[in-house]
Amino acid sequence: MSSGGHGFAGGFDGVERRGLMFVLSSPSGAGKTTLSRLLIENMPGLKMSVSATTRPIRPGEVDGRDYLFVDKARFERMVKDDELLEWATVFDNSYGTPRAPVEAALSAGQDVLFDIDWQGTQQLRHKARADVVSVFILPPSAADLEKRLHSRAQDSDEVIRNRMSRASHEMSHWAEYDYIVINHDIDAAFAEVQSILKAERLKRERRIGLVGFVRDLQGQLR
Numbered sequence: 395m396s397s398g399g400h401g402f403a404g405g406f407d408g409v410e411r412r413g414l415m416f417v418l419s420s421p422s423g424a425g426k427t428t429l430s431r432l433l434i435e436n437m438p439g440l441k442m443s444v445s446a447t448t449r450p451i452r453p454g455e456v457d458g459r460d461y462l463f464v465d466k467a468r469f470e471r472m473v474k475d476d477e478l479l480e481w482a483t484v485f486d487n488s489y490g491t492p493r494a495p496v497e498a499a500l501s502a503g504q505d506v507l508f509d510i511d512w513q514g515t516q517q518l519r520h521k522a523r524a525d526v527v528s529v530f531i532l533p534p535s536a537a538d539l540e541k542r543l544h545s546r547a548q549d550s551d552e553v554i555r556n557r558m559s560r561a562s563h564e565m566s567h568w569a570e571y572d573y574i575v576i577n578h579d580i581d582a583a584f585a586e587v588q589s590i591l592k593a594e595r596l597k598r599e600r601r602i603g604l605v606g607f608v609r610d611l612q613g614q615l616r
């Protein structure tokens with residue numbers, strides 16, 4: 395996607411700006427899902443990107459809300475038809491971001507939140523570098539990560555062991571991200587992630603309405 399190809403977020407102060415793609419990544423169990431939910435609930439103008447996946451649905455998940463659950467054949471068709479903005483294989487399953495809803499949200503002036511892994515983040519950065527803001531969430535300790543994986547109680551012991559061993563690999567990509575948040579405490583981590591989004595929304599380069607705004611101001615001062 396060309397970074398110039400989308401519309402302009404309203405800007406809560408009336409100054410037009412480019413929409414941004416806000417990416418959260420972390421090893422599973424570091425609190426990324428909770429942080430995403432809190433962001434969507436508390437930050438107006440931010441829309442969640444719902445990924446397609448071939449992994450089986452977990453108890454409590456809703457098709458179309460948490461993921462679009464598709465079979466392998468459907469996923470392969472989406473890849474072939476270029477319907478995915480990025481995609482990757484994680485834990486033997488395929489995950490990808492449907493392109494159309496992201497483009498629609500950005501053209502409607504919204505920011506989009508992605509819960510994707512480092513492979514997907516690299517692809518997004520490659521496609522729309524200036525519009526991607528990436529945050530990596532780290533757990534405070536390995537013991538904490540394990541505790542959180544167990545308390546979710548959604549996965550078997552074998553799956554949890556698998557996720558623990560992969561966490562280290564996932565974490566090795568931390569240095570590719572713009573921001574790093576260590577999730578000692580969910581409220582504090584949320585406040586930090588929220589601050590990042592708020593500050594990035596104010597970045598001069600994104601606020602394409604500033605030139606006109608300042609010109610008007612100067613006109614009034616003359």
Ligand code: 5GP
Nearest residue numbers: 422445481482484489490491509510511514
């Ligand atoms: P889970 O199966 O626990 O929901 O997700 C496993 C991993 O896949 C997480 O790290 C999550 O961020 C990642 N993931 C979810 N959706 C996507 C996607 O659309 N693209 C990519 N690249 N990764 C995804």
